[in-house]
Amino acid sequence: MPYRSRHGRRVGSAPPMRCYRADTWREYLNTPLEHNEEYEAKLQQIEQRRGTLSQKELELWDDIMAMEADRRDTRCATLRREIESYFDKPNPFPPPLQRSSFWLEHTYPHNYQIEHMRIFYLACQEGRLKDVEEWVRDRRDMLSPIALRDGLDVAAMGSQVHVARYLIEEVGVGITGAAVRYACKNQSLPLFELFLKHGYHPNQQVPSNCGHFGTALRHCLGSDDIMHLLLENGADPNAAPFMDGHGKMWGQQSTVPMDRASGLLLDIAVEKHSFAVVKLLLEHGAEVRYSRPLARLIRYRGEYLRSLGLDDDWQPLIELLLSYGADINAVSYGGGTALSATQYHMVVEQPSQQPCTAGDERLSSF
Template identity: 40%
Template structure:
């Protein structure tokens, strides 16, 4: 069956609704100017000047939509997977992302886990609306499907000012779902933002489960005790850039810097962005050289920082265009040789 072209009566109905909507909207536009004039702003307006009511927005949107898209959502809601598969095959598997996402939401609304799994296999993505609907139903089967396709229980559902939060608090009425979410890493300490903690009126972005913000801030403040405490509770050193952060508070952060190197912080960790200034990027060694922090440079070289990462393009860091500073370049190269000689003369390198 060819599902690509809706029947002509449906097309005629759609066109008729479009014309009716434009006609009413056009009349309102033509009347807007005299209605807003000073003459009509004083006293009671005549009946013929009253605004013409527009048709119901929801009704218009539904009736002007692609008939097959509306029907597709209905199949997903009702769990009619045979019809869904037939429709997608008729499109040569080239179904738009929007249709797949709408279908996923409908499947979740109807509690159709098998349909949700099929749509995710066809390219749909687990997104906020689907999770919200699964939470409303406390639907264990849907959460199992989400986990299969890479969703994590601590992912925040995008919502105005973060009001929804994560799934767990919304599923406490079903002990099976609670156990399942906790078993897959749900954090019982994560929830929506308290309104007193929100600043501005922007939408709260999803939570970053690989953020090194806490470790970076502790390193910038030189707080060794906090760094160790975070690591004991599961913080991942590789998610952060603590050496870069510690350099911002030199020399008071020197003990912290040494501690981080002993913990295994990567002295060659590279910050790289698709956009931004070059001063925001680079390795800890580059940051230290930029600030003529020769103490940190020596520590980094001893810890295994690669001096070859400072390419010819970086020569301007210590030999400025207007004020060449060859002594800085010489200092850097002297430190490289010093550390190299120190390593060669160390006991473990002796035969």
């Protein structure tokens, strides 16, 4: 089967009916979305309320939104089955991380509606451990399990490792998707070390809109230390979210089955021209046959490095990729090869002395 990139375009770029077989799509369309009239009525009442909602109402709203996400996931069962059938018995992933509160998607702790809870969340975010301990000790009746979970999330938002450690180890708060997402955003090695110590696995998916986030590894390519830590603890370098519309029918905070034969991470690392990260990925099982790293590297050199007048040492990276089995004659998504890319981008140096038999491919396909 010819190579076809499944991650070359932005999320949602193709209609879902073009991503699935016709029978799968029909079955999905014929599956009704389950409704719960009681909870829908409660949600309508909350939405019609004016003024500040109570903490219980906010938590009820969050529960209803989580149930809505579950219903959409249930309807997508037939789509899930087709995606899982693409791959020949891949190693099973651990269960996804638990969902976080929906308010974290659209606001910050300093804007939280409930004043007394805002004080607690700010203490977590700003790292005031004594204040957090006082809240847990003296006002525990005001802190529901959801509030404590949110406290861990905002502590991770602020990279407050000592507060996160206290909430996990002393209070028993579980690790959530938002906590890992903020650890990625802040490139926080200490947070990842803490999470791994308490049961987190790098292959656990982070619930996100249409499943676009995937796992942590893709979001930590800028940190050699975090990459090494995650890969040493079992992160799959060949797994990434589908970027072509497969997840479009899922809802908020969903975990869509991932592409288990993706070259996305290797392609990104090559485009960043990071020899150390590319080497790490290859050493931990990244398959060069899932990507087209040679053509990408040459294109990057031609379009970016030369435009800046830079002339870095790029051939060791190509030699590394070739040593791990990169096919110098592989045809990229646009129809070109590594050799045609050198001609199109006027890169004088040849990528290798190995013979290339596909140099007559289209030169304008990069």
